[in-house]
Amino acid sequence: SQTIHQWPATLVQPVGSPLSLECTVEGTSNPNLYWYRQAAGRGLQLLFYSVGIGQISSEVPQNLSASRPQDRQFILSSKKLLLSDSGFYLCAWTSAPPGTDTQYFGPGTRLTVL
Amino acid sequence: KNEVEQSPQNLTAQEGEFITINCSYSVGISALHWLQQHPGGGIVSLFMLSSGKKKHGRLIATINIQEKHSSLHITASHPRDSAVYICASLNYGGATNKLIFGTGTLLAVQP
Numbered sequence: 001s002q003t004i005h006q007w008p009a010t011l012v013q014p015v016g017s018p019l020s021l022e023c024t025v026e027g028t029s030n031p032n033l034y035w036y037r038q039a040a041g042r043g044l045q046l047l048f049y050s051v052g053i054g055q056i057s058s059e060v061p062q063n064l065s066a067s068r069p070q071d072r073q074f075i076l077s078s079k080k081l082l083l084s085d086s087g088f089y090l091c092a093w094t095s096a097p098p099g100t101d102t103q104y105f106g107p108g109t110r111l112t113v114l
Numbered sequence: 115k116n117e118v119e120q121s122p123q124n125l126t127a128q129e130g131e132f133i134t135i136n137c138s139y140s141v142g143i144s145a146l147h148w149l150q151q152h153p154g155g156g157i158v159s160l161f162m163l164s165s166g167k168k169k170h171g172r173l174i175a176t177i178n179i180q181e182k183h184s185s186l187h188i189t190a191s192h193p194r195d196s197a198v199y200i201c202a203s204l205n206y207g208g209a210t211n212k213l214i215f216g217t218g219t220l221l222a223v224q225p
Contacts, residue, residue, distance in 0.1 A: 043118075043215040043216055043217040043218060044215040059212075088155050090155075102159045103147070105158070108155045
C-alpha cells in the first residue's frame with residue numbers, strides 16, 4: 001500500500017532563517033506531487049506541483065522554492081523565512097497518468113515563524 | 115478563475131441530527147472533492163464526484179453540474195464527525211490536476 005510521510009511534524013523558526021521540509025511517498029512510482037499551504041483562517045492554497053524528477057511548477061509567487069531530487073521525494077525550501085510563511089504545509093500525491101480520482105495527503109508540517 | 119464557496123462556515127449540531135454542508139463554484143469543473151480535516155490537521159479524501167450522488171456509510175455527496183453546486187450530507191451525526199469539511203474543485207490540466215479549495219466548514223457535533 002502507498003504511504004506518504006512529511007518531516008518534521010512541527011517547526012518553530014526565526015524570521016530570516018532557512019527552511020527545508022521533506023515529503024516522501026512509498027509504494028508508488030512516478031507520482032504527481034503537490035505542496036499546499038493552509039494559513040490561519042484561510043483555505044488550502046496550492047504552492048507547487050511536480051510531474052517528475054526535476055520538474056517543478058509554481059502556482060504562487062513567493063519566497064519559497066521546491067525541488068524533486070528523486071522520484072518519490074519532494075522538498076520545500078526557503079533561504080529566508082518571513083512571518084507570513086507561518087502555516088500548515090501539506091504534501092499530497094496522485095498516481096500517474098493524470099485523471100486519478102483521489103489526492104492523498106500527508107500528515108502535514110505546522111510551521112511557526114517568530 | 116474559479117471561486118469555491120462553502121456554507122455555513124460554522125455548524126453546531128446535536129448527536130443524531132441530519133447535517134448538510136453546501137459548496138458552490140463559479141466555473142465549470144472536471145470534478146469536485148470533499149475532504150475531511152481532523153483537529154490535528156490531517157486531511158482525508160471523502161469523495162470525488164463529477165455527477166449524481168455517492169454514498170459511503172453515513173456520508174452522502176451530491177453534485178448538480180448545471181447549478182454548479184454540491185452538498186455533503188451526514189446522517190445520524192456523531193461527535194466523532196466533528197471536523198472541518200472542505201470542498202475543492204478539480205480541473206484536469208495537461209499533465210496534472212489542480213484543486214481549488216473552499217475555506218471549509220467547521221462542524222461540531224455535541225453529544
